[in-house]
Amino acid sequence: MALATNRKKKLWPYILLAPGMVWLVIFFIAPIVKLVSTSTQTQGVNIGEYVQSYRFANFIDAFTGAAPQFFRSFLYAGLATAFALMISYPLAYAIAFKSGKWKNTLLVLVVAPFFTSFLLRTIAWEQILGEQGLVLKTLRFLHILGPTGHLTATPFAVVAGLTYNFLPFMTLPLYASLERIDPRTLEASGDLYASGFTTFRKVTFPLSLPGVVAGTLLTFIPAAGDYVNAELLGNPQTKMIGNVIAARYLQIVDYPGAAALSFILMATILILVLVYIRKMGTDEVV
Amino acid sequence: MTDASKSAKGDLKLSSLVKTYGEFVAVDDLSLLIPEGSFFALLGPSGCGKTTTLRMIAGLDEPTSGSIHIGNTDITYQKPYDRPVNTVFQNYALFPHLTIFENIAFGLRRRGIKDVKDQVDKVLNLVELPHLAQRKPTQLSGGQQQRIALARAIVNRPALLLLDEPLGALDLKLRRQMQIELKWIQTEVGLTFVHVTHDQEEAMTMADTIAVMNEGKIEQMGSPADLYDSPQTAFVANFLGQSNLIKGRVVDSDGDANVVEIHGQKVKVLKNRSVAKDSSILFGIRPEKIRIQPGAHQLSGCVLEGGVISDVSYIGVSTQYQVEMPWGQELMVFEQNDDGIPPLAKGDPVKLSWETIFSFGLDGSEDASAGSEVNPDED
Numbered sequence: 001m002a003l004a005t006n007r008k009k010k011l012w013p014y015i016l017l018a019p020g021m022v023w024l025v026i027f028f029i030a031p032i033v034k035l036v037s038t039s040t041q042t043q044g045v046n047i048g049e050y051v052q053s054y055r056f057a058n059f060i061d062a063f064t065g066a067a068p069q070f071f072r073s074f075l076y077a078g079l080a081t082a083f084a085l086m087i088s089y090p091l092a093y094a095i096a097f098k099s100g101k102w103k104n105t106l107l108v109l110v111v112a113p114f115f116t117s118f119l120l121r122t123i124a125w126e127q128i129l130g131e132q133g134l135v136l137k138t139l140r141f142l143h144i145l146g147p148t149g150h151l152t153a154t155p156f157a158v159v160a161g162l163t164y165n166f167l168p169f170m171t172l173p174l175y176a177s178l179e180r181i182d183p184r185t186l187e188a189s190g191d192l193y194a195s196g197f198t199t200f201r202k203v204t205f206p207l208s209l210p211g212v213v214a215g216t217l218l219t220f221i222p223a224a225g226d227y228v229n230a231e232l233l234g235n236p237q238t239k240m241i242g243n244v245i246a247a248r249y250l251q252i253v254d255y256p257g258a259a260a261l262s263f264i265l266m267a268t269i270l271i272l273v274l275v276y277i278r279k280m281g282t283d284e285v286v
Numbered sequence: 287m288t289d290a291s292k293s294a295k296g297d298l299k300l301s302s303l304v305k306t307y308g309e310f311v312a313v314d315d316l317s318l319l320i321p322e323g324s325f326f327a328l329l330g331p332s333g334c335g336k337t338t339t340l341r342m343i344a345g346l347d348e349p350t351s352g353s354i355h356i357g358n359t360d361i362t363y364q365k366p367y368d369r370p371v372n373t374v375f376q377n378y379a380l381f382p383h384l385t386i387f388e389n390i391a392f393g394l395r396r397r398g399i400k401d402v403k404d405q406v407d408k409v410l411n412l413v414e415l416p417h418l419a420q421r422k423p424t425q426l427s428g429g430q431q432q433r434i435a436l437a438r439a440i441v442n443r444p445a446l447l448l449l450d451e452p453l454g455a456l457d458l459k460l461r462r463q464m465q466i467e468l469k470w471i472q473t474e475v476g477l478t479f480v481h482v483t484h485d486q487e488e489a490m491t492m493a494d495t496i497a498v499m500n501e502g503k504i505e506q507m508g509s510p511a512d513l514y515d516s517p518q519t520a521f522v523a524n525f526l527g528q529s530n531l532i533k534g535r536v537v538d539s540d541g542d543a544n545v546v547e548i549h550g551q552k553v554k555v556l557k558n559r560s561v562a563k564d565s566s567i568l569f570g571i572r573p574e575k576i577r578i579q580p581g582a583h584q585l586s587g588c589v590l591e592g593g594v595i596s597d598v599s600y601i602g603v604s605t606q607y608q609v610e611m612p613w614g615q616e617l618m619v620f621e622q623n624d625d626g627i628p629p630l631a632k633g634d635p636v637k638l639s640w641e642t643i644f645s646f647g648l649d650g651s652e653d654a655s656a657g658s659e660v661n662p663d664e665d
Binding site: 182184185187188189190191192193194195198202203206207209 | 346376438
């Protein structure tokens, strides 16, 4: 009797894990296996028919064909992440420490854009930056842009779109880690002869590092793989790796090429993230 | 950042300090002089304004009016980081991302001291935790964190060290040990300690001088023995230990004592131990000063007759009795278990007696239960 209950107890964790494991196997492991196996296939007899021939040169071909877009993706994603951090940090700081009774309202406002589709919001940016938009008119009026200058179909528009779209992913983890800081440690810092700025540099910022790391990862990773912003707000010279993959898959019907690029993108991001986390030493922070 | 203020030395002087939050008066016209080098305790229930007072001294809150001086330097509106004052926070507030060494060195480094190792090591030895220098605060026990918080403050040699309920989070045994240690460290370093607490035992064990606070005001100030033996308000009598307070009337004078009539019986209180303004008096006697005897005994000193034991609690070192008096009031009596006689039983008729010098008199218009409902262990 006691043995039976004991065995049951031991089974419980696995039972609880089961739904998640099934989900992972169907929607993560299986697609990855499929992706990797597709990436080494070669053209069969008919168009769109590919056979497994373990051609690893696919990776080299795919990469050499799309190297500029590759580097551009990481550059744009890096810029968008940096801008998002610069915008989000003061915002998250204000919400965490200075907002008083407005805290919840402000948090809802941060998340509010998610009530509209990602696509619609990006199209809206087309309008905002477009010929009839206030931004362009203002810049022309101030002679920052010439009468023929434009904002859409520029790298600026793509990075701005990326920054905007992924901003909440930066703000929320930052807010969460700032909110967790015991205000008394900040008081203690002031009590121990640190001015406001020194307190920020020596206490607040180091304590918010887990949020900075989480926020930059959550912004950088999807931004690097994004193709909607480059598609809608960019021009042929601002194509990112996501656009290349989409085109190979949907227009050229080069499944192995698309798969190889996807795999390289994933592997590169994974390596970058590991190096980044190692460097920031997140496990050292709290 | 003026060096003159950081090196300010001398007595701490609070003058007519007021702090209001909207309608609520947290600190009400408080004036205090705390001599340099003393161990001073602000004692009171939660919400009495003691923490607000401490925060104003630390510079974390700004007074609504009044002033704060250290020696001759006015620090009322100085930034916390410009004051020669350090605080040991209630929850310690150690920096979780820094090692113990860096936590302690924090204040020294901020003042531009390059070679901190000697001073940090010295203070780590003082709190007897030199082996923990490279740990993080979360790896320490509560008692160890408490000592590090203390070390982080005293390493700066402030003119004034503030302690905000420093032992509140520790268990009873550790708290006792730390009380003794804190007192020893204070003597060792010779700094002025201002200690805020709701725990009367903690205040009495450590402080040279205690100010009992209630509703933003100081009820009474003095040495622990002064406050305990000669309380001047019902609040102090009840908050600091326990007291029996009985309504009475001064009916006569007998040398240096007043004769007080309590429901038909006569007792005495020394004139210099009574603060009653007129014949209406609140007569007080501490429970452990009372002798309890079965009916027939001959008794000396003050005597109250006609009591009946309504409750007996045996607690080892003493036995605590509740005695119901003829006028319905329950009096407390603590009797040392040092005579080998078995305790009296519930329902026994008894007489109570005590030496006249122990009784005290309070103003008769006071509420006899003031300060007794507040639970001193509540935060």
